[in-house]
Amino acid sequence: MALSFPDLSGAALNDLVEKLTHYAISNGLVIYPPGFKAYQPSVAPVTLYPTPFPRAQFSKGVAISTKFNELYSRVVVDKSWLKQVIADLSKYDRNFTGMLYKTYLEAEPKIVQPVSLGLFRSDYMLDTVSNSIKQVEFNTVSVSFGGLSPKVGQLHSFLNSQGLYGRPQYYQEADLPTSQSMDGLAKGLLEAVKYYETSEKTASTIVLFVVQPGERNVFDQRAIEYSLFAKGVKSERVEFDKVTSSVKVDSSSKLFYKEQEVAVVYYRSAYAPSEYNHPDSWKARLLLETTKAVKCPSLLVQLSGAKKVQQLLTDRAVLQKYGFLDEELLSTFVRIYPLDSSEQGQIAKKLVFEHSERFVLKPQREGGGNNIYKQDIPGFLRSLDEKEWGAYILMELIVPAVHDNHILRNGEVLDESIVSELGMFGTLLFNETDGTILHNDYAGYLLRSKTSTSNEGGVAAGFGCVDSLYLHD
Amino acid sequence: MALSFPDLSGAALNDLVEKLTHYAISNGLVIYPPGFKAYQPSVAPVTLYPTPFPRAQFSKGVAISTKFNELYSRVVVDKSWLKQVIADLSKYDRNFTGMLYKTYLEAEPKIVQPVSLGLFRSDYMLDTVSNSIKQVEFNTVSVSFGGLSPKVGQLHSFLNSQGLYGRPQYYQEADLPTSQSMDGLAKGLLEAVKYYETSEKTASTIVLFVVQPGERNVFDQRAIEYSLFAKGVKSERVEFDKVTSSVKVDSSSKLFYKEQEVAVVYYRSAYAPSEYNHPDSWKARLLLETTKAVKCPSLLVQLSGAKKVQQLLTDRAVLQKYGFLDEELLSTFVRIYPLDSSEQGQIAKKLVFEHSERFVLKPQREGGGNNIYKQDIPGFLRSLDEKEWGAYILMELIVPAVHDNHILRNGEVLDESIVSELGMFGTLLFNETDGTILHNDYAGYLLRSKTSTSNEGGVAAGFGCVDSLYLHD
Numbered sequence: 013m014a015l016s017f018p019d020l021s022g023a024a025l026n027d028l029v030e031k032l033t034h035y036a037i038s039n040g041l042v043i044y045p046p047g048f049k050a051y052q053p054s055v056a057p058v059t060l061y062p063t064p065f066p067r068a069q070f071s072k073g074v075a076i077s078t079k080f081n082e083l084y085s086r087v088v089v090d091k092s093w094l095k096q097v098i099a100d101l102s103k104y105d106r107n108f109t110g111m112l113y114k115t116y117l118e119a120e121p122k123i124v125q126p127v128s129l130g131l132f133r134s135d136y137m138l139d140t141v142s143n144s145i146k147q148v149e150f151n152t153v154s155v156s157f158g159g160l161s162p163k164v165g166q167l168h169s170f171l172n173s174q175g176l177y178g179r180p181q182y183y184q185e186a187d188l189p190t191s192q193s194m195d196g197l198a199k200g201l202l203e204a205v206k207y208y209e210t211s212e213k214t215a216s217t218i219v220l221f222v223v224q225p226g227e228r229n230v231f232d233q234r235a236i237e238y239s240l241f242a243k244g245v246k247s248e249r250v251e252f253d254k255v256t257s258s259v260k261v262d263s264s265s266k267l268f269y270k271e272q273e274v275a276v277v278y279y280r281s282a283y284a285p286s287e288y289n290h291p292d293s294w295k296a297r298l299l300l301e302t303t304k305a306v307k308c309p310s311l312l313v314q315l316s317g318a319k320k321v322q323q324l325l326t327d328r329a330v331l332q333k334y335g336f337l338d339e340e341l342l343s344t345f346v347r348i349y350p351l352d353s354s355e356q357g358q359i360a361k362k363l364v365f366e367h368s369e370r371f372v373l374k375p376q377r378e379g380g381g382n383n384i385y386k387q388d389i390p391g392f393l394r395s396l397d398e399k400e401w402g403a404y405i406l407m408e409l410i411v412p413a414v415h416d417n418h419i420l421r422n423g424e425v426l427d428e429s430i431v432s433e434l435g436m437f438g439t440l441l442f443n444e445t446d447g448t449i450l451h452n453d454y455a456g457y458l459l460r461s462k463t464s465t466s467n468e469g470g471v472a473a474g475f476g477c478v479d480s481l482y483l484h485d
Numbered sequence: 486m487a488l489s490f491p492d493l494s495g496a497a498l499n500d501l502v503e504k505l506t507h508y509a510i511s512n513g514l515v516i517y518p519p520g521f522k523a524y525q526p527s528v529a530p531v532t533l534y535p536t537p538f539p540r541a542q543f544s545k546g547v548a549i550s551t552k553f554n555e556l557y558s559r560v561v562v563d564k565s566w567l568k569q570v571i572a573d574l575s576k577y578d579r580n581f582t583g584m585l586y587k588t589y590l591e592a593e594p595k596i597v598q599p600v601s602l603g604l605f606r607s608d609y610m611l612d613t614v615s616n617s618i619k620q621v622e623f624n625t626v627s628v629s630f631g632g633l634s635p636k637v638g639q640l641h642s643f644l645n646s647q648g649l650y651g652r653p654q655y656y657q658e659a660d661l662p663t664s665q666s667m668d669g670l671a672k673g674l675l676e677a678v679k680y681y682e683t684s685e686k687t688a689s690t691i692v693l694f695v696v697q698p699g700e701r702n703v704f705d706q707r708a709i710e711y712s713l714f715a716k717g718v719k720s721e722r723v724e725f726d727k728v729t730s731s732v733k734v735d736s737s738s739k740l741f742y743k744e745q746e747v748a749v750v751y752y753r754s755a756y757a758p759s760e761y762n763h764p765d766s767w768k769a770r771l772l773l774e775t776t777k778a779v780k781c782p783s784l785l786v787q788l789s790g791a792k793k794v795q796q797l798l799t800d801r802a803v804l805q806k807y808g809f810l811d812e813e814l815l816s817t818f819v820r821i822y823p824l825d826s827s828e829q830g831q832i833a834k835k836l837v838f839e840h841s842e843r844f845v846l847k848p849q850r851e852g853g854g855n856n857i858y859k860q861d862i863p864g865f866l867r868s869l870d871e872k873e874w875g876a877y878i879l880m881e882l883i884v885p886a887v888h889d890n891h892i893l894r895n896g897e898v899l900d901e902s903i904v905s906e907l908g909m910f911g912t913l914l915f916n917e918t919d920g921t922i923l924h925n926d927y928a929g930y931l932l933r934s935k936t937s938t939s940n941e942g943g944v945a946a947g948f949g950c951v952d953s954l955y956l957h958d
Contacts, residue, residue: 030523033523033524034703034704034707035707035711037513037515037526037704038513038704038707038711040510040512040513042510042511049895049896050503051506051510051527051895051896052525052528053510054525055524055525170714174719175719231507231510231511234507234508234511235511241643246647246648422522423522423524
């Protein structure tokens with residue numbers, strides 16, 4: 013049984029908030045506020061307390077992390093299948109999925125680096141019906157908060173060990189696991205650098221972070237850079253829009269930035285259509301894809317993160333083809349339907365109008381804010397031409413556990429219950445041509461929480477916050 | 486010979502400023518701006534580059550650190566002498582020195598803890614005439630920036646090792662010593678806790694930080710708290726004004742705060758007259774002085790930091806009495822004159838009107854902003870009744886080295902030369918009654934720099950910044 017949360021109030025709450033705030037600021041658990049000045053960050057939105065989570069379900073998430081990594085490697089290696097899926101999808105989402113795919117097809121004959129790196133995050137909610145974690149999505153590009161997540165765990169551990177949740181320590185320290193995601197993700201990048209330097213017989217290479225302009229979550233990314241530098245690898249940051257004007261590619265397709273050889277291109281951008289407005293955006297993507305540098309992710313790996321792929325992987329036959337008809341994996345799946353002319357699609361089109369309250373409608377796009385929930389779905393679908401429906405998947409809603417906790421945001425303690433999403437980071441270095449796996453590891457966790465009345469959980473977008481785990485039996 | 490500074494400009498400068506800013510924020514090298522919100526700190530003002538300093542002079546400062554600690558212990562142990570000095574001084578500065586002294590006299594018969602802790606900082610400037618460090622002042626209460634100083638050294642080392650000052654590394658890493666002052670000061674507090682717990686046969690005690698309300702430099706203090714906690718000792722913070730209403734003293738004079746036994750009272754406040762406006766201010770000071778807790782500093786130790794004592798210690802006879810007629814110490818002294826009726830005072834009263842440009846006039850008070858410089862002195866003295874002059878000491882101005890560097894403040898790179906002040910931290914645990922020294926150590930350094938046009942160097946006051954050392958032969 014989980015302990016109920018240490019619901020502090022009055023002077024004890026004020027003391028907790030002050031100590032939390034100072035610790036967060038002292039340790040870089042910060043984010044830039046909207047319209048920021050570079051020298052003035054804010055405390056990242058966080059929960060006051062760690063949030064209960066069943067130990068066995070967390071352990072399961074850890075255990076299947078490397079399985080999911082490998083499963084996705086097989087999807088990518090099964091190029092003809094993946095290309096067909098993406099080609100179909102491109103019809104519905106020409107401007108983005110279609111352009112990513114077109115760029116891949118253009119790059120394909122010129123690809124000189126078969127090895128690619130995945131820094132993945134598989135996101136789950138704890139479903140109260142089955143008491144099991146259920147996969148929300150599998151993210152294959154620009155997964156965030158791996159740099160800040162450890163700092164939240166350290167923060168909650170610190171507050172606990174100071175006796176601020178109640179004396180003596182309210183939680184057992186062993187029940188408060190600190191995420192190793194900062195070092196874990198850096199380790200993944202390091203593995204890719206080592207592979208590159210060995211195969212290219214070179215040294216002193218860098219990792220090139222391709223970033224968004226005005227990034228508010230930059231301290232999350234910097235934390236990974238510092239961890240990487242402590243492991244001996246330097247990194248540089250370039251805005252996606254400035255790639256074409258600032259990199260050089262030599263005659264052997266090696267990539268250089270400021271005279272430094274780039275071993276790994278790490279995208280913390282380029283995942284949303286709005287980022288491709290520069291005249292050279294697609295040219296930049298194509299250019300990088302055809303260099304010797306290891307991409308994190310490659311275009312194919314990014315495309316494998318399509319919701320459509322997630323939907324297809326819930327099919328036992330598809331799983332079996334990839335050798336992953338695994339009951340542990342399967343136990344984390346919810347029903348996901350296409351909204352196309354397939355048999356399943358026909359069923360779904362009926363279901364969604366009869367029982368819209370059971371579903372969420374998701375487009376292919378990454379990032380929060382685009383999902384349509386429950387009773388909003390029928391009206392939304394009716395506003396579209398039916399042939400556009402194929403751009404969406406229909407997903408059974410997970411009924412998540414609701415917990416007592418408090419979110420601290422801009423100095424204000426929010427007084428609502430929360431729901432949480434558990435992200436399991438994984439790192440995978442593999443050969444997209446022959447399927448060889450060079451490195452595959454679990455890389456720490458992220459717990460994001462949001463007030464239970466908000467549908468979306470994007471932290472930087474202001475709806476949610478970073479949290480940490482309190483494990484219970 | 487020292488390298489000239491890496492005077493970056495254009496894109497290289499912008500890149501440096503961005504990386505410096507992100508590193509500073511990620512690592513807690515921050516301060517609250519005026520009128521702050523608790524969740525929104527600012528980058529502490531820092532130099533872009535480390536500042537050159539002669540290695541031999543730095544080594545001398547390290548070497549004499551423990552000598553100065555011990556010298557001041559002898560001053561305090563020589564109670565009748567110190568009391569006479571302070572009693573004289575009290576005539577000129579009744580409201581503060583006088584009240585501190587009166588409070589000490591009241592406490593004296595009830596003092597139950599003969600052991601006190603000094604966290605000192607001896608401040609020097611490099612005098613260009615003698616090429617020797619010259620002591621500006623010896624601080625015995627609430628010395629600041631020991632928590633942030635290591636972070637500046639780490640910052641400059643990081644930027645250097647990233648090749649941002651010039652590739653390959655502009656400076657040799659061995660020439661950029663990182664101050665150990667955060668751990669050094671925490672170690673001093675730990676020694677006092679250990680002494681207390683052993684002699685009182687107790688455990689799980691805390692250090693009570695007595696602080697100012699609305700402290701902007703709180704992250705400097707928190708850094709020491711975190712270091713102390715990592716060594717197993719918890720700390721709490723209480724505002725000076727709230728001491729009387731929030732502490733308890735038991736029948737054996739033990740001090741408690743929130744049911745926790747206090748081993749050490751550590752003042753990061755109570756050094757300026759303006760802090761004693763609460764009706765209970767002096768009562769608070771008296772109360773704490775008469776508890777079993779080790780005070781850092783005790784009233785006598787705080788009083789020993791009077792400029793008058795510093796002036797008297799430049800007298801060879803006084804130094805000899807304490808067994809410290811030491812050429813290394815002496816080499817750091819400038820001439821300091823009293824402005825009283827003594828023979829020296831008569832000389833000084835003449836000198837100051839004839840050669841005011843050679844002097845700075847200092848009151849007894851701690852903290853920046855109260856000194857009178859050069860040609861301002863005669864007018865200032867004339868505005869006072871001559872019998873008030875005794876409250877001041879007249880100090881030969883040091884002609885400090887001026888260096889090329891840049892201060893970064895609120896995102897702005899200041900384009901003026903700088904002068905620097907080197908502070909050497911020291912920790913001393915000793916018995917004020919019998920003179921026994923229980924612990925005496927050098928505890929890291931602080932380099933503060935200011936634009937060479939500004940006379941005052943208080944960092945929090947906005948005139949200066951934190952810096953780090955680049956040692957050269």
